[in-house]
Amino acid sequence: MNYNNQYLEILRKLDSAPEVGPRGMKTKELLLEQIIINPEDNIITIPGFETNVEYAKEELRWYRSGTNRIDFSDIINKTWQKYSDDGKTVNSAYGHRIFGKHEHFINQWEWVKQKLLSDKDSRQAVINLNDVIDKRIPTKDFICTIAIQVFNRNEHLHWITMMRSQDIYYGTRNDIYCFTELQKQLANELNLKLGFYTHIMNSCHIYKKQYKKLQSIIG
Numbered sequence: 001m002n003y004n005n006q007y008l009e010i011l012r013k014l015d016s017a018p019e020v021g022p023r024g025m026k027t028k029e030l031l032l033e034q035i036i037i038n039p040e041d042n043i044i045t046i047p048g049f050e051t052n053v054e055y056a057k058e059e060l061r062w063y064r065s066g067t068n069r070i071d072f073s074d075i076i077n078k079t080w081q082k083y084s085d086d087g088k089t090v091n092s093a094y095g096h097r098i099f100g101k102h103e104h105f106i107n108q109w110e111w112v113k114q115k116l117l118s119d120k121d122s123r124q125a126v127i128n129l130n131d132v133i134d135k136r137i138p139t140k141d142f143i144c145t146i147a148i149q150v151f152n153r154n155e156h157l158h159w160i161t162m163m164r165s166q167d168i169y170y171g172t173r174n175d176i177y178c179f180t181e182l183q184k185q186l187a188n189e190l191n192l193k194l195g196f197y198t199h200i201m202n203s204c205h206i207y208k209k210q211y212k213k214l215q216s217i218i219g
Contacts, residue, residue: 003035003043003044003176004045007035007168008046008217010033011168011206011217011218012218013033014028014029014214015215025207027206028211029203030203032202033201034198035201037176038196039183040194042181043173043177044173049169049217050173052174059174060181062095063098064095065095067093067100068096071088084140084141085139091134091140092141092143092145097131108127112126112186113189116152116190117190122152123151125149125151125152126149127148130143130164131143144166145161145162145164146163147161148160148161148179152192156194157187157192157195159179159180159183161179161197163200163202164202164203165201167206167207168201168205168206169206169207169210176199183197
């Protein structure tokens, strides 16, 4: 099943899903949903829910820079300012955790590459995003992605992303675009073919303010 169809099926299921209210915000929620796609099929084209490709490409460029600073560009600053604790950085910046080398994180990208180069069948090629340090200090931006695991099987690079929390309207389209583009990059750097991309959402939800939007899409 293609990406559009899987995404639309989740929207239909969310329409009749039960409500929960974490942090006092009403949402419709599904537990343990997943999307499995060819990473080349990584853009939603459903009218009203389509991927904002211009923004997604900028977010990917931000990831690759390895910085957590939101003054990286005007569009990143505008989008992320409300999630910043200090007006300058954000806690969850994936690129900082994947590519950064600093006090709390090694360069996990290079670590995973070396792991697969030294043991092509390894099951240890994991990028940890949600970390123990995230539990120490309150933040507006508690990280949504738990971890990424990659496998080389039959010279194909498979990528699995596990989300603790996924806003189907705002987060999914950007996350899947960026992570599949990184999958392509890693496959190229390891001289592997592309395998499947799996996106596991432990809590897949939509906020009340988007309920009418959801109704307009599913009819």
